[in-house]
Amino acid sequence: MRRRVARRLQAALATLALAAATGAVLSAPSASAATGGATGYATQNGGTTGGAGGQTVRATTGTAIHAALCGRATSSTPITIEVEGTVNHGNTAKVSGGSCNTAAGVIELKQISNVTIVGVGAGAVFDQLGIHIRESSNIVIQNVTVRNVKKSGSPTSNGGDAIGMESDVRNVWVDHVTLEASGGESEGFDGLFDMKDNTQYVTLSYSILRNSGRGGLVGSSETELSNSFITYHHNLYENLDSRVPLLRGGTAHIYNNHYLRINESGINSRAGARAKVDSNYFEDSKDVLGTFYTDAAGYWQVSGNTFDNVTWSSPGTENNPAGPDPQSNTSVSIPYAYTLDAASCVPSVVSRTAGAGKGLQVSDGACSPQTPAPTTPAPTTPAPTTPAPTTPAPTTPAPSTSAPSGTNLSIGAGSDGSGKADGTSYGNVRDGDPATYWSPAGTTGYVSIKWGSPTAVSRVVVKEAAGATGRIGSWRLLNADTGAVLSSGSGAGAVTFARTTLSKITFEITGSSGTPQVAEFETYAG
Incomplete structure (x- = not known):
């Protein structure tokens, strides 16, 4: 002592x-x-x-x-x-x-x-x-x-x-x-x-x-x-x-x-x-x-922008200016x-x-x-790579493995994510084949499903590859359009949350017991 x-x-x-x-x-x-x-x-x-x-x-x-x-x-x-x-x-x-x-x-x-x-x-x-x-x-x-x-x-x-x-x-x-x-x-x-x-x-x-x-x-x-x-x-x-x-x-x-x-x-x-x-x-x-x-x-x-003495070049193969009359081509929440x-x-x-x-x-x-008044909020201690979510615990007590009804919306959608391990692909999580998978470049990372137009989703199922079950630890499910946390928890399985219309949904692994292998990231309307 x-x-x-x-x-x-x-x-x-x-x-x-x-x-x-x-x-x-x-x-x-x-x-x-x-x-x-x-x-x-x-x-x-x-x-x-x-x-x-x-x-x-x-x-x-x-x-x-x-x-x-x-x-x-x-x-x-x-x-x-x-x-x-x-x-x-x-x-x-x-x-x-x-x-x-x-x-x-x-x-x-x-x-x-x-x-x-x-x-x-x-x-x-x-x-x-x-x-x-x-x-x-x-x-x-x-x-x-x-x-x-x-x-x-x-x-x-x-x-x-x-x-x-x-x-x-x-x-x-x-x-x-x-x-x-x-x-x-x-x-x-x-x-x-x-x-x-x-x-x-x-x-x-x-x-x-x-x-x-x-x-x-x-x-x-x-x-x-x-x-x-x-x-x-x-x-x-x-x-x-x-x-x-x-x-x-x-x-x-x-x-x-x-x-x-x-x-x-x-x-x-x-x-x-x-x-x-x-x-x-x-x-x-x-x-x-x-x-x-x-x-x-x-x-x-x-919306609401002012263009004062702005010049615009002509469109080309690698040049697509929004002007001279800029119009919206997406919506952002x-x-x-x-x-x-x-x-x-x-x-x-x-x-x-x-x-x-x-x-x-x-x-x-x-x-x-x-001049705003000084603020003295209580300190927070988020981890460098696993910050605390903005929403409380997941809407379901724990993931389950029961299969949802309806069509898997991930089939035919697009996908992307953070770094990927050699020999794996983002597309493997939406191909319906449990023998293929995506792995992050390290022990944490994220993979997303995306659609060309807003899509209503209220349930996802994350499946690990055979031989790699139990590796996924803590995770967050994000509305990638806004950054809002839809749910959080640990372990693979099915997660239900409030029905949300979005163009992209992200499954972020923030902790694991080894290199995760995500075989399928299924999405459902209900």
């Missing part, structure tokens, strides 16, 4: 010493410096509160930020890190610890949860140094500037992304930030706000993205379609060539943004992506909406409440609220800025 106490005391003293040496100041738990609460898709899937309710730490260097992460009791202990000053390569070193996984030359938020990074005082600038978010959840980044992050030349950081998310990331709210570069790819810069490899439930709000070749992408290729449920609102996109954003698959809600001088292409919906584009103001720009540089079509629902400002006042309200150092003001829904 004495040895354990001594070891803990030594660890605590070491953390204090490291904090002092790196410029971190520890304080007692207090209200978060972050203001307001998350909006958009970041409110779903259990919500996004960051480090609310935990300890608050002041940091003036990147090393101090890493030290604060490493000084926590666990990788999910809530913490708010208030940053002031300039963070750069020279003051950002790797720090080791059981509650962190950091690297030199980049702010590394890896395999952690429940963290807020917020700029305070005279402001926080991440100069030529990007922010990684990897295998993490419940992250808030607010009121900071990230500038001139390079992927080539010197110095390099974060693959060239100002803020980049990758590998099983859930619930991130980025708010009132300024992301900027000084040129395009030929000058060594890449994306300002990128999401890849199963990143979901993200909101970018009241932010500025400017002076770059690429605004940001969702999905790294036409076959990497695991990213979804992203909201962009009240942002200024200024002097960007393209990707504002580039969407490969998934669902995005894009509203009340001001697009100014988009030089080549704007919202690029590709590979089956579905974007709801509401009350934005597009100004002095070209091809602000459509499918570009590919023949893999994407879709959009448009949004699961959260929001208030639209009229597009006509978007340039004004965005200019007064968006970006770092604007007092964290937001629109009141009637085009007037206001």
Whole structure:
């Protein structure tokens, strides 16, 4: 017992010493410096509160930020890190610890949860140094500037992304930030706000993205379609060539943004992506909406937008602009409440609220800025790759194996999913053959059934391949159109839920006792 106490005391003293040496100041738990609460898709899937309710730490260097992460009791202990000053390569070193996984030359938020990074005082600038978010959840980044992050030349950081998310990331709210570069790819810069490899439930709000070749992408290729449920609102996109954003698959809600001088292409919906584009103001720009540089079509629902001096190119094999008279070619359901400002006042309200150092003001829904009150919700502790569902227990006490009546709607439908193991196929879950199967690339992942038009479903049956029964542990059943959780539980079998009309339904495996093998993912109307 004495040895354990001594070891803990030594660890605590070491953390204090490291904090002092790196410029971190520890304080007692207090209200978060972050203001307001998350909006958009970041409110779903259990919500996004960051480090609310935990300890608050002041940091003036990147090393101090890493030290604060490493000084926590666990990788999910809530913490708010208030940053002031300039963070750069020279003051950002790797720090080791059981509650962190950091690297030199980049702010590394890896395999952690429940963290807020917020700029305070005279402001926080991440100069030529990007922010990684990897295998993490419940992250808030607010009121900071990230500038001139390079992927080539010197110095390099974060693959060239100002803020980049990758590998099983859930619930991130980025708010009132300024992301900027000084040129395009030929000058060594890449994306300002990128999401890849199963990143979901993200909101970018009241932010500025400017002076770059690429605004940001969702999905790294036409076959990497695991990213979804992203909201962009009240942002200024200024002097960007393209990707504002580039969407490969998934669902995005894009509203009340001001697009100014988009030089080549704007919202690029590709590979089956579905974007709801509401009350934005597009100004002095070209091809602000459509499918570009590919023949893999994407879709959009448009309403209330203003197109001010926007030019449109002619359609081609790999060029499908939505204009000059943009019309909806899909419908997108949004699961959260929001208030639209009229597009006509978007340039004004965005200019007064968006970006770092604007007092964290937001629109009141009637085009007037206001400062929201600080919020101090209780901390949450979702796991990095298995966040808590937004709905309670499944509608049935436990899956059963009884066969439903009616037609299996999966036969003849489409399918896709997260990574797949060699020799397996998404189509195997809808071919009616129990001898074929899909396996994720690891022990978790998801597979979806999709239809060309909205389809009513109230029951599914998940069957494991012979010889692999019992491997599926925890799972969630999702309305892939909206991100809503229809049911959750453990083990394969039949699940009944409230009748829902949707175009795509997803079975997400969040825990397993080995590599799952899903032989059939059957869907039924009743």
